[in-house]
Amino acid sequence: MPLEGDAQRVSVYIGSSDTWHGTNLAVAIVERCRALGIAGATVSRGVMGYGRNSRIHRAQMLGLSQDLPERVEIIDRADRIATLLPILDEMVSGGLVVVEDLRVVRDRHHPSQPD
Numbered sequence: 001m002p003l004e005g006d007a008q009r010v011s012v013y014i015g016s017s018d019t020w021h022g023t024n025l026a027v028a029i030v031e032r033c034r035a036l037g038i039a040g041a042t043v044s045r046g047v048m049g050y051g052r053n054s055r056i057h058r059a060q061m062l063g064l065s066q067d068l069p070e071r072v073e074i075i076d077r078a079d080r081i082a083t084l085l086p087i088l089d090e091m092v093s094g095g096l097v098v099v100e101d102l103r104v105v106r107d108r109h110h111p112s113q114p115d
Contacts (some may be wrong), residue, residue, distance in 0.1 A: 002107040003039045008081040009102050012072040012088060014095040016045060025091065026070045032087060039076040039107075046071065051096070075104070 012029060020028035026043040033041040049069035050056045074084065081099065088097055 003076065004104050004107055006078065007039075007075055007102055007104045008078045009100045010072075010074040010081055010084065010088070011098045011100070012074070012092060012095060013051070013098075014070050014072070014092060015067040016070050017067040018070075018092075018094065020091050026072050029072050029074075029088070029091060032091070033074055033084065036080075036084065036087075038074060038080060038084060041072060041074045044071045044073070045069070075102075 012026075014025050016024070016026070018025035023031075030041045030043060046069035048056065051069075074081070076084075078101075085097075085099070
């Protein structure tokens with residue numbers, strides 16, 4: 001069912017070295033969202049950033065930092081996000097979780113990809 005109209009976006013800011021029960025935390029969040037039937041989730045890795053402790057994390061020329069910033073964005077209806085927030089509270093021990101109201105104007109599957 002397409003998601004259009006009023007919705008919410010949850011952005012979870014964490015580090016790439018964060019884990020949940022031995023799995024990368026971003027992967028664990030996306031897998032949990034999928035299991036719950038959440039409309040969509042995407043992980044983006046940053047090349048540089050800092051958080052509360054003001055320590056800069058950045059990709060290095062000859063390799064990647066051990067703890068690059070990651071952002072998990074999750075979009076669904078407000079009632080579905082409300083059920084997800086306590087789960088995220090349990091999973092995210094350090095990081096930032098932000099909820100924003102938004103309006104989805106188009107949600108269509110790509111015609112060459114199966115549902």
